[in-house]
Structure formats: structure tokens, C-alpha cells
Amino acid sequence: MKISENRCGLVLHRATASNKMAGPLALAALLLPGVGWAEEAAAVLPPPVLNTGDTAWMLTSTALVLFMTLPGLALFYGGMVRTKNTLSIFTQCFSITAVVTVLWSLFGYSLAFTDGGAANSLIGGTSKAFLAGIKLDSLNGTIPETVFLTFQLTFAIITPALIVGAFAERMKFSAMLLFMAAWVTLVYFPICHWVWGGGWMMTKGVLDFAGGTVVHVNAGIAGLVTALVLGKRKGFPYTAMPPHNLPLTLIGAGMLWVGWFGFNAGSAVGANGAAGMAMLVTQLATATAALGWMFIEWMVHGKPSALGLVTGAVAGLVAITPASGFVGPMGALALGAVAGIVCFFGATSLKRSMGYDDSLDAFGVHGIGGIVGALLTGVFASPDLGGVGFFKGLDMAGQVWVQGVSVLSTGLYCAVVSWILLKVIDLLVGLRVDAESESTGLDIALHGERGYNL
Numbered sequence: 001m002k003i004s005e006n007r008c009g010l011v012l013h014r015a016t017a018s019n020k021m022a023g024p025l026a027l028a029a030l031l032l033p034g035v036g037w038a039e040e041a042a043a044v045l046p047p048p049v050l051n052t053g054d055t056a057w058m059l060t061s062t063a064l065v066l067f068m069t070l071p072g073l074a075l076f077y078g079g080m081v082r083t084k085n086t087l088s089i090f091t092q093c094f095s096i097t098a099v100v101t102v103l104w105s106l107f108g109y110s111l112a113f114t115d116g117g118a119a120n121s122l123i124g125g126t127s128k129a130f131l132a133g134i135k136l137d138s139l140n141g142t143i144p145e146t147v148f149l150t151f152q153l154t155f156a157i158i159t160p161a162l163i164v165g166a167f168a169e170r171m172k173f174s175a176m177l178l179f180m181a182a183w184v185t186l187v188y189f190p191i192c193h194w195v196w197g198g199g200w201m202m203t204k205g206v207l208d209f210a211g212g213t214v215v216h217v218n219a220g221i222a223g224l225v226t227a228l229v230l231g232k233r234k235g236f237p238y239t240a241m242p243p244h245n246l247p248l249t250l251i252g253a254g255m256l257w258v259g260w261f262g263f264n265a266g267s268a269v270g271a272n273g274a275a276g277m278a279m280l281v282t283q284l285a286t287a288t289a290a291l292g293w294m295f296i297e298w299m300v301h302g303k304p305s306a307l308g309l310v311t312g313a314v315a316g317l318v319a320i321t322p323a324s325g326f327v328g329p330m331g332a333l334a335l336g337a338v339a340g341i342v343c344f345f346g347a348t349s350l351k352r353s354m355g356y357d358d359s360l361d362a363f364g365v366h367g368i369g370g371i372v373g374a375l376l377t378g379v380f381a382s383p384d385l386g387g388v389g390f391f392k393g394l395d396m397a398g399q400v401w402v403q404g405v406s407v408l409s410t411g412l413y414c415a416v417v418s419w420i421l422l423k424v425i426d427l428l429v430g431l432r433v434d435a436e437s438e439s440t441g442l443d444i445a446l447h448g449e450r451g452y453n454l
Contacts, residue, residue, distance in 0.1 A: 183417075318365060
């Protein structure tokens with residue numbers, strides 16, 4: 001990946017594993033004016049040297065992002081399903097973590113973050129399959145490559161885990177494992193390469209600091225397709241299916257909020273000013289989104305709910321994810337408020353009007369929140385609004401257009417491949433549990449255990 005193909009160091013941190021340009025010096029160099037800016041930048045960049053401060057922060061960030069899935073997301077989703085399905089949610093999150101970890105080490109990291117040669121715009125290569133060449137002293141920028149690849153692994157883990165919320169309480173465990181393994185291979189790894197590994201979206205100038213398209217639009221669209229293909233839960237929407245344990249959900253949401261600082265601020269790949277700003281804007285957007293959802297719900301339904309408050313917070317976390325390295329504090333406040341309001345109507349009115357059963361609002365929060373965040377990144381990245389600026393050569397309209405193309409491309413590719421995978425797996429093993437198992441609950445029917453022995 002050539003230096004002239006990137007806007008600034010805030011984008012370079014997601015480049016190929018062999019790319020050693022990162023940190024404040026790279027950012028300053030890449031913003032040099034004039035025709036020869038690439039050559040000037042290359043001239044002032046020193047050879048890579050391990051930075052213990054950056055490494056310590058990235059070790060912490062990696063743990064925080066894994067903490068978001070286990071136990072954060074498991075608790076968040078687990079509290080929202082019925083008692084008879086709680087353990088199944090935890091089992092799905094744990095098994096996805098294990099499956100993706102193995103696939104990432106075998107070929108995922110290489111496909112996402114190495115040079116794919118003639119096919120590089122679409123997919124990476126196999127030079128680091130089986131983690132070949134990853135040694136004790138291998139560096140990515142100022143951190144060990146072992147830390148970089150593990151940090152990126154945690155993103156690959158949580159993305160398919162988010163899809164669980166769309167099909168909760170009705171999918172076979174065997175089908176879930178097959179779908180997640182195939183989906184992360186054929187959808188996540190390529191799109192990750194498109195945006196962060198030197199693929200075509202990166203060269204076009206998409207701004208996605210921590211995963212608006214790669215993680216949230218991707219997971220949200222896959223969740224919507226899965227919900228449509230599987231069909232509604234037995235009794236939905238006429239049978240009441242309230243969350244069985246909201247305190248668990250609130251605890252999980254709190255863990256997600258804390259872990260998201262690793263998600264966003266860690267995406268600076270260093271203990272630097274970009275990480276500090278990403279942490280600040282993440283907090284601001286999350287707070288305003290939580291309040292936006294709460295006040296709209298209060299006006300519409302007459303009462304503010306605890307579930308609405310934390311769902312709004314997650315919507316804010318989702319929306320600020322692509323923007324966290326590119327917007328300023330006031331842009332974050334505005335973005336969060338918009339996300340909270342838009343996701344409220346997306347997760348309630350849209351689902352009700354279309355009639356699909358997105359069990360835990362995976363599309364309503366992650367899909368819609370990711371779209372809102374990705375598009376508004378192109379607005380609030382403007383220096384006039386406190387942002388760091390657009391991709392080299394683009395104005396606001398041009399950047400919004402690039403953001404829109406990335407959202408549309410991600411959504412279409414993800415939807416088509418997800419639908420094909422689901423249909424194939426349905427033919428092989430069947431997607432959905434039988435009516436008796438669904439009534440009994442997946443805990444007993446699929447795992448022979450109970451989440452609660454009361």
C-alpha cells in the first residue's frame with residue numbers, strides 16, 4: 001500500500017500489516033502541502049521502533065474489545081431473551097469467539113491485511129496464512145504485530161456475534177456455527193480488506209476509523225437478512241416476549257460502553273492525541289444518543305424505559321464508531337443525538353411496519369446506527385465543524401458520496417452473500433429448530449442445560 005494512496009495516519013493504522021507508517025509524525029507528514037507531499041512524508045518517517053507506551057495501550061485495548069463480546073454482548077443479549085433461551089445466547093457468543101479465532105489464525109488475518117497482488121482491491125493474499133512470518137520482533141508501526149493481529153481479531157469476533165441478536169431463540173446451533181464460519185470468511189474478511197487492508201474502498205477514500213461499515217453495517221444487514229430468511233418466532237408479534245432480566249442487559253450495556261473505548265480509541269493504534277480525541281467523542285456521542293432515545297420514547301410512550309436508555313447508548317456507540325478519529329466534540333454531540341432519534345424509529349416503527357422479527361434489534365441499532373454514523377462522518381469530518389478534514393482532494397459532498405458508496409456496496413454484498421449462505425445451509429442441515437424445541441427453549445433442546453435451575 002503506497003503512502004500516496006492514504007489521507008493521513010488515522011487511516012494508515014488499518015493498512016496492511018507490512019505498513020510501518022503510524023503515529024503523529026505520519027499524520028503530520030501526510031498533511032504536507034504540495035505535489036511532492038508523498039515523497040516528503042516518506043523522507044521524514046523514521047524506521048519503525050517499538051514504543052512501549054503504544055504497546056501497553058494496545059494490549060489494554062485488545063482486552064477491552066474482547067471484553068465487549070465476552071461477557072458484555074452475551075449479557076446484553078442474554079438478558080433480553082426469555083429465560084429458556086438465555087444459556088443459548090452465551091453459548092453462541094463463546095462458540096463464535098472460538099471459531100473466528102481459529103479461522104483468523106489460519107487465513108483470515110492474511111486475507112484481510114496482506115497484499116493480494118493483482119486482486120488486492122478485492123482481497124488480500126496468503127503470505128501470512130497460518131500466521132507465517134509472525135515473530136517475536138515483528139512490528140506493525142510502533143507495536144508488535146502479534147498485538148496488532150490480536151486487536152484486529154477482536155473486531156472479527158464481535159462482528160458475527162452481533163448478528164446473534166437478529167435470530168435469537170430460533171436457529172439451530174449447528175446451522176449457526178456453519179453460517180458464522182462461512183460468513184466471516186466470505187463477507188467479513190473481504191470487506192475488512194476493502195476498507196482497512198488496502199482494498200478498493202480505502203483507495204477511494206472512505207473514512208471508517210473503527211468499523212461503521214466493516215462491523216456495524218455489515219452485521220446489521222446480515223442480521224436483517226437472517227431474520228427474514230428464518231421467519232418470525234413462534235407467536236410473534238401476538239405473544240408477549242419481554243426481556244427476562246433487564247439488570248443483566250444493563251450490566252452488559254455498561255460493559256459495552258467501557259469496552260468501546262478500546263474499540264474506538266484503540267483504533268488509533270497508539271497512545272496519542274488521536275486516541276484521546278476518539279475516547280472523548282465516543283463518550284459524548286453515547287451520552288447524547290442515550291438521552292435522545294430516552295426523550296423520544298418518553299414523548300411517544302409516556303415513560304422512559306431502562307431498556308430504551310441503554311439501547312440508545314449502544315446506538316450512539318455504533319454511530320460514532322466510523323467517525324471517532326475524524327470528528328470533533330461538537331460534531332460528536334450532534335451525531336449522537338441524531339443516531340439516538342433515528343435508531344429509535346428504525347428499531348420500533350420500521351420493524352413494526354415491515355413485520356420482520358429482528359429479535360433484539362440487531363438491524364435497528366447496528367445496521368441503521370452504522371449507516372447514520374458512516375454518512376455523517378462525511379459531514380462532521382469537516383474542519384469547519386471541528387473535524388480533521390476529508391480524504392485528500394475531496395470536499396464535503398465528495399466525502400459524503402464516498403461514504404454512501406461504501407455503505408451501499410457493503411450492504412448489497414453482505415445481503416446477497418448472506419442470503420446465499422443461509423439457503424445453502426438450510427439445504428444441508430436446516431436453519432431453524434422445530435416447533436417443539438422452540439417452545440421448550442434452546443437451552444434444553446440444543447444444549448441439555450438450563451440457564452436457571454429455579
